Amino acid sequence: MSSMDPIPRASKSDLARRWYVPQEIQSLRAYYPVVIFVASLSVVISIMRGNEDAIYSSMCIVFVHLVLLLLLRQLDHGTKNIRDGIFVISGIGLFLSILHHLDGPGLWIDIWFTTWMAVPFLLVPVAGSMPMVTLWVSGRLTVKAAELGLRMNRVMAEKHSHALHHLVLLHAVTIVALPLLWILDVAVSPGNSLGGGFMDEVTGEHFEKLVSSESFWLWTRNSFIVSIGTTLLGLALAIPAGYAFSRFRFRGRDPAMFAFLLVQMFPGVIILVPYFLVMKALGLLNTSLGLILAYSVTALPLCVWMLKGFFDTVPRELEEAALVDGCSQTQVFWRIVLPLSLPAVAVTALFSFLAAWNEFLLALTFNTSEEMYTLPVGLASLISSTGQAWGDFAAASLLVSLPVVILFIAFQRFLIEGLSAGGVKG
Amino acid sequence: MKRFLILLLFPILLGNVSAGSVNQIELDGSVGYRQVGIEMVLSEPATNGTYYEIRMNDSEFSRTEDSLLHSVIIVGETAGLMQPEMGDWYDDCHYVLGDDIFVPIHRKSDGTGVVPNGTVSIGCTLTGIPSGQEYYFAVLTIHSNGTEVISPVILSSSTTEDTLVAPLKTSPYLFAIGSISLSLIALLYGLRWLDYRDGRTTSKGAHFYIAPALLSLAVLTFYPVIYGIWLALTDADQSRLGEHVFVGLENFFTVFSTSGFLRVTGFTLLWTVVNVVSHISFGLLLALALNKSGLRGKTAYRTILLLPWAIPSYITVLVWRGMFEPAGAINDLLGTDLNLLADANGARFAVILVNIWLGIPFMMMSISGALQALPKEMYEAAEVDGIGTLGQFRHLTLPNLRSALVPLSLLGFIWTFNMFNVIYLMTDGGPNLDFDGPGSTDILITYVYDVAFRDGAYGVAAAWSVVIFVMLVVFSWTYMKRTNATEAVT
Numbered sequence: 001m002s003s004m005d006p007i008p009r010a011s012k013s014d015l016a017r018r019w020y021v022p023q024e025i026q027s028l029r030a031y032y033p034v035v036i037f038v039a040s041l042s043v044v045i046s047i048m049r050g051n052e053d054a055i056y057s058s059m060c061i062v063f064v065h066l067v068l069l070l071l072l073r074q075l076d077h078g079t080k081n082i083r084d085g086i087f088v089i090s091g092i093g094l095f096l097s098i099l100h101h102l103d104g105p106g107l108w109i110d111i112w113f114t115t116w117m118a119v120p121f122l123l124v125p126v127a128g129s130m131p132m133v134t135l136w137v138s139g140r141l142t143v144k145a146a147e148l149g150l151r152m153n154r155v156m157a158e159k160h161s162h163a164l165h166h167l168v169l170l171h172a173v174t175i176v177a178l179p180l181l182w183i184l185d186v187a188v189s190p191g192n193s194l195g196g197g198f199m200d201e202v203t204g205e206h207f208e209k210l211v212s213s214e215s216f217w218l219w220t221r222n223s224f225i226v227s228i229g230t231t232l233l234g235l236a237l238a239i240p241a242g243y244a245f246s247r248f249r250f251r252g253r254d255p256a257m258f259a260f261l262l263v264q265m266f267p268g269v270i271i272l273v274p275y276f277l278v279m280k281a282l283g284l285l286n287t288s289l290g291l292i293l294a295y296s297v298t299a300l301p302l303c304v305w306m307l308k309g310f311f312d313t314v315p316r317e318l319e320e321a322a323l324v325d326g327c328s329q330t331q332v333f334w335r336i337v338l339p340l341s342l343p344a345v346a347v348t349a350l351f352s353f354l355a356a357w358n359e360f361l362l363a364l365t366f367n368t369s370e371e372m373y374t375l376p377v378g379l380a381s382l383i384s385s386t387g388q389a390w391g392d393f394a395a396a397s398l399l400v401s402l403p404v405v406i407l408f409i410a411f412q413r414f415l416i417e418g419l420s421a422g423g424v425k426g
Numbered sequence: 427m428k429r430f431l432i433l434l435l436f437p438i439l440l441g442n443v444s445a446g447s448v449n450q451i452e453l454d455g456s457v458g459y460r461q462v463g464i465e466m467v468l469s470e471p472a473t474n475g476t477y478y479e480i481r482m483n484d485s486e487f488s489r490t491e492d493s494l495l496h497s498v499i500i501v502g503e504t505a506g507l508m509q510p511e512m513g514d515w516y517d518d519c520h521y522v523l524g525d526d527i528f529v530p531i532h533r534k535s536d537g538t539g540v541v542p543n544g545t546v547s548i549g550c551t552l553t554g555i556p557s558g559q560e561y562y563f564a565v566l567t568i569h570s571n572g573t574e575v576i577s578p579v580i581l582s583s584s585t586t587e588d589t590l591v592a593p594l595k596t597s598p599y600l601f602a603i604g605s606i607s608l609s610l611i612a613l614l615y616g617l618r619w620l621d622y623r624d625g626r627t628t629s630k631g632a633h634f635y636i637a638p639a640l641l642s643l644a645v646l647t648f649y650p651v652i653y654g655i656w657l658a659l660t661d662a663d664q665s666r667l668g669e670h671v672f673v674g675l676e677n678f679f680t681v682f683s684t685s686g687f688l689r690v691t692g693f694t695l696l697w698t699v700v701n702v703v704s705h706i707s708f709g710l711l712l713a714l715a716l717n718k719s720g721l722r723g724k725t726a727y728r729t730i731l732l733l734p735w736a737i738p739s740y741i742t743v744l745v746w747r748g749m750f751e752p753a754g755a756i757n758d759l760l761g762t763d764l765n766l767l768a769d770a771n772g773a774r775f776a777v778i779l780v781n782i783w784l785g786i787p788f789m790m791m792s793i794s795g796a797l798q799a800l801p802k803e804m805y806e807a808a809e810v811d812g813i814g815t816l817g818q819f820r821h822l823t824l825p826n827l828r829s830a831l832v833p834l835s836l837l838g839f840i841w842t843f844n845m846f847n848v849i850y851l852m853t854d855g856g857p858n859l860d861f862d863g864p865g866s867t868d869i870l871i872t873y874v875y876d877v878a879f880r881d882g883a884y885g886v887a888a889a890w891s892v893v894i895f896v897m898l899v900v901f902s903w904t905y906m907k908r909t910n911a912t913e914a915v916t
Binding site: 045048109168169172173175176177178180186194236238240243248249250252260266268270271272275281282283293294300304329330357358361376379390394412416 | 761
């Protein structure tokens with residue numbers, strides 16, 4: 001009977017020892033598949049470059065990593081031999097990685113690959129020679145030591161998790177920043193073609209050319225007229241509507257609010273062709289007014305919903321008091337509600353301004369003559385089938401997006417709140 | 427003065443000419459809208475293996491590298507090649523064999539023009555030359571032995587005004603807009619009167635407040651939508667506008683019988699699904715990474731990660747297009763020699779990649795907001811129960827985020843489905859553009875744009891729009907149904 005008992009009565013010491021695996025080893029086991037993934041990517045890159053030596057060496061490195069992962073999983077207390085094997089294999093791996101790197105062209109991406117492939121070969125022996133790990137693999141772990149180790153694990157897990165978060169975010173930030181750094185480089189490089197090293201020659205010729213070119217200022221002027229017009233008209237339409245939806249209960253309120261939601265569901269494309277024909281019939285093609293009308297109506301539903309949400313937060317008691325004191329409804333709106341919700345109105349204004357400033361499709365369709373281009377269409381026309389002025393385009397992009405980005409970052413919290421109020425609920 | 431110089435150069439150039447080179451060209455800007463006619467006279471009858479490159483630029487050029495290639499004509503075997511009639515191709519071309527008879531040019535399957543051995547002159551109508559702008563033209567002859575001869579560079583411009591589009595009558599539109607406005611005003615007035623009669627005090631002036639917004643919405647959104655549905659049932663196109671008549675469902679037959687209808691729909695679905703899934707998964711990953719309490723530099727990370735959303739999308743898309751160029755940053759970075767945008771699958775991969783990059787920040791911020799709303803106590807309880815990070819994510823975070831993720835993914839679906847900028851600016855539907863079908867990277871809406879504004883077929887384009895709208899409604903509805911159904915089960 002006793003031989004069939006599956007669970008031996010564990011003593012307290014057994015329990016602590018069975019539970020304990022040093023955090024270093026746990027983390028390495030968890031993160032190692034990513035290392036193998038990156039190493040496999042390096043094989044793919046070598047294949048794309050057609051470099052046969054590099055293909056073999058990177059495949060060898062992947063193999064060594066696989067062996068290491070296998071051994072890491074086998075590691076347990078009392079397995080000193082495996083730990084020593086890991087040391088040896090890491091050394092081989094490190095040597096291979098260095099050879100692989102020296103053989104390659106040594107670009108930034110190769111440095112990144114080598115870091116991903118070689119650093120684990122350093123980390124594994126370092127982790128393996130930590131005092132706690134040494135004690136663990138030697139199988140001489142006392143109960144006290146195991147309990148201490150479990151406590152240390154908690155602290156270390158937190159540290160490792162922080163490192164992982166930074167690692168993920170740093171990679172994301174790099175991927176986001178790459179195109180932006182590149183466009184900066186193109187903007188300050190001489191000539192209008194691509195290529196050349198990063199920041200090897202710096203010139204301001206594209207900026208000078210832009211500032212002295214007539215069309216850039218013309219496009220900027222058009223964009224300003226359209227965006228400011230859109231903002232003013234959009235607000236003039238949206239503020240009263242948002243206020244009415246927030247404060248009044250009237251017949252037709254729900255159908256009207258539904259109409260505003262419905263419009264947001266319409267894809268722009270279904271309107272584009274008829275819109276174009278209506279604008280054409282009314283003679284509004286190639287005018288700023290046509291775009292202003294179109295943009296303010298496109299942004300209207302979102303603006304109305306944003307403003308309704310903001311007006312809802314203005315306390316009603318203030319208005320009621322003013323009404324009792326003899327103000328008319330109009331006076332209440334102009335003297336009390338509007339001043340109180342001025343920040344919200346500013347955010348809505350910024351939102352419609354940015355939407356008009358960045359819009360491309362309608363501007364491309366409606367305003368086809370060059371002197372009526374807005375900035376988006378004008379900038380896109382620099383990169384077309386009849387000419388690719390990359391340097392001029394890059395410089396113009398920087399000039400155009402810088403103010404927009406600053407505004408966006410400065411007001412991001414409000415813009416996102418407003419968008420989620422209008423967008424996600426809709 | 428320039429012409430004078432060219433005339434002076436003329437004899438010198440003539441001296442260099444070897445057999446079958448183009449040494450004289452004549453240009454005519456009055457052949458049609460956005461067209462320039464070119465006549466190329468060959469020094470001697472053409473021989474097999476010679477290439478003629480028609481090159482142009484908006485400034486004068488002396489080296490071919492400074493000019494753009496308009497089209498290529500090859501001297502070679504013409505048997506078995508198609509021979510489009512005048513008006514069936516973008517560029518109408520013809521050649522003369524020596525007997526003064528104009529023969530339409532032969533075309534290879536990729537559109538390259540082919541003329542037979544012994545041709546003495548070639549004429550072409552070059553299309554796509556913007557009206558009223560001056561361009562310089564020249565023809566480069568490349569002989570089979572590799573020697574190159576360039577013809578004189580001659581200035582011309584397309585002078586024909588746009589006569590295809592008939593002026594539209596304004597009165598029917600004004601009538602429609604007027605009647606819509608008047609009926610809406612009457613409706614609002616009626617509702618106001620009803621409220622007044624019932625003695626509602628909460629609605630003072632409300633109808634007056636919403637009238638401007640509602641009116642503009644009706645005139646500038648609902649009216650075009652209804653007009654679009656009507657257009658889909660007519661034969662409206664660029665040349666017959668204002669006189670278009672009802673043709674029933676003909677346009678819809680055209681839509682469904684378009685070669686590549688299934689292909690473009692399939693790619694649109696692939697594009698949308700891959701994008702939305704990646705946006706949500708990467709957005710979730712980054713939102714979780716940013717949600718870590720006590721992480722240093724969180725604001726800096728968030729600000730940088732927001733940039734793809736903050737920068738106008740047309741700029742970032744064009745920047746990515748430059749990076750994918752053969753001389754661009756992607757090849758510099760990877761040390762490879764790729765030309766992704768020239769290959770159909772490569773271009774598909776590239777446009778999807780760029781749109782993923784563009785869309786992550788919005789999802790990241792939206793999911794971040796939802797994550798912050800989750801109760802902290804829940805996680806503390808899980809911690810006490812010894813549930814690991816992965817377990818917490820699977821059993822606490824994901825189920826609780828569901829109510830936010832379902833509408834977000836639907837919104838992402840609609841947006842991505844209608845994302846025009848990325849594909850239009852990256853590839854314009856290319857690299858392989860068909861003449862009566864969508865290109866390799868076209869999605870539905872970029873193709874509709876081409877149908878409407880490249881081909882001028884407004885009725886067909888309107889029919890496409892209606893089909894797309896129905897697709898979107900069906901997808902959204904099924905999605906809502908399915909997600910609601912599973913919600914009821916779990």
